[in-house]
Each structure stands twice: as C-alpha cells, then as structure tokens.
Amino acid sequence: MSRESSSTTVARTRAARFQGPFLPWLLEKVKEGPVHFTLIDPDKTPGAKAGEAAARAEELGTDVLLLGGSTGITSERMGEAARSVHDRTSLPVVIFPQGPDSLTDEADALLFMSLLNSRDLRMVVRAQAATSLHVKALGLEPVPMGYLVVAPGMKVGEVGSADCLSREDPKGAAAWALAAEYLGMKLVYLEAGSGAPSPVPASLVRAARDVLSVPLIVGGGIRNAEHARTLLKAGAQVLVTGTILEEGGEGALGPILHEVKSARARAT
Numbered sequence: 001m002s003r004e005s006s007s008t009t010v011a012r013t014r015a016a017r018f019q020g021p022f023l024p025w026l027l028e029k030v031k032e033g034p035v036h037f038t039l040i041d042p043d044k045t046p047g048a049k050a051g052e053a054a055a056r057a058e059e060l061g062t063d064v065l066l067l068g069g070s071t072g073i074t075s076e077r078m079g080e081a082a083r084s085v086h087d088r089t090s091l092p093v094v095i096f097p098q099g100p101d102s103l104t105d106e107a108d109a110l111l112f113m114s115l116l117n118s119r120d121l122r123m124v125v126r127a128q129a130a131t132s133l134h135v136k137a138l139g140l141e142p143v144p145m146g147y148l149v150v151a152p153g154m155k156v157g158e159v160g161s162a163d164c165l166s167r168e169d170p171k172g173a174a175a176w177a178l179a180a181e182y183l184g185m186k187l188v189y190l191e192a193g194s195g196a197p198s199p200v201p202a203s204l205v206r207a208a209r210d211v212l213s214v215p216l217i218v219g220g221g222i223r224n225a226e227h228a229r230t231l232l233k234a235g236a237q238v239l240v241t242g243t244i245l246e247e248g249g250e251g252a253l254g255p256i257l258h259e260v261k262s263a264r265a266r267a268t
C-alpha cells in the first residue's frame, strides 16, 4: 500500500504524522539543547509491539524513534515496525540500518552511515554504494553519519569488524570524529555497543565535542540518570538508549529523559 493511501485509511486513529525532512528538524532541535533517541529492534520487538514500545517512550518524552539492530531484520519486518510506530506516535521514525536488506519507505529517514573504524570496506563504503540507488528509489531521506565504535563495541563491533577506539585515548576519538566531519558527515555517533557494561567515557565525548561543529550522538550502555548526566555534561547532544526499554525498563528511561529535558531547559 502506498504511504498516501495507508495514511488516509488510518488518519482518524493515528497521531499527527511527523512532517520531515528529518535532518533540518534535528539540527534546529539540537540548537536548543540535547535530545533523546529510543532504539527499537524490530527483530526483538516486532510489528505492533514496536508501536507499543514507541508509545511508551513518547509518553516519557523521547524525541526520535530509531529502528534497527545488528542481525535478522528484513525490509518487511522494518516496514511493519515503522507502520506501527507511525500509527501509535507522532515521532520521526528513522532507520538505523544493519545493511541493505532492512530498508523501507515507511520510515521518515535513514542514517546513511559509514562505520569509519571498520577493517571491512563493506562497512565503510561498499554496502553504501550497493544501496544508494535503492535508497533514492524508495524516496528515503539519507542522513550522512560517521559511526565510530568505541571499546568494547559489543555485537556491532564484532559484526562490523571494528578496530574499536580506545577508551583511554580521547585525542584519538577527537581525531576520528573530526575526520568524519571533514569527510562531510552531518552527524557523528560514538557507540560503545548495545548492552555495553558502561557507556562511552566522558573524556572521549568531551574531546570529540570540543572539535566538532556537527551534532555528537552517544549511545551504548546508558542505563541510568547518572550516566546521562555525565555524558550530557561532557557535551553529548543526542543520547541513544535501546536495551532499557526492551527489558521493560521505563523506570530507568524516565530518569534518563528527565536529565535530557533538564539539560534542555538549562540550555534555552
């Protein structure tokens, strides 16, 4: 079903749909303070469950719904999840891709990312070349993003053959982040890996933020308000959490979002 006909059918029941484009919206929003993205894995939280999880996250105050995971996502699964999130929320829905097979025109945008510190050229640029014409045909908004995996890297570090950035080398992290910006990336993401025992160290976040002009996204292992506070203080402009909501942890997501909103209120 086309986007138009599907949205007409359900217009009376769904919340007002986000009107893109996504990147200019995000850049404006980040100017006014930090924001929060919730990551939902359509493999672990499929179909209507994705919409339910997104609605809970929206109620708590998240700003953007990312759909993605490291393995097992087809474009059909991605499409079902994106539709159900659109049905239940008015949040932007953005694909955080595992690869070329997980794309759908039901989303508002795609993080068109390069895992810059991978040893595998497929992760750096070859998969992107294999996918670009398909992205265009789908009419998906591509958002150029430099993706940098920090130790321990978890599953994405493994699947992505990453030479993980050292947790003890802030200058190294700054150099990679700035290289991403100089290559034209509109966003830079420091990723410790989903389920990481602790988030990206504040020293790396601070060093990267000091040299960047584009927004800095930080994710992986953020579990509580203290983590959020520390990363926001170090200069993270977008915090990403996934696991806590997946594990039914609204109790933990609430305080994290409280930190993000407080930092936002202080910034304006």
Ligand code: 1GP
Binding pocket: 039, 191, 192, 193, 194, 195, 196, 218, 219, 220, 221, 222, 240, 241, 242, 243, 244
């Ligand atoms: C993964 O950074 C995100 O890409 C989310 O990590 O699941 O640890 O919150 P968590």
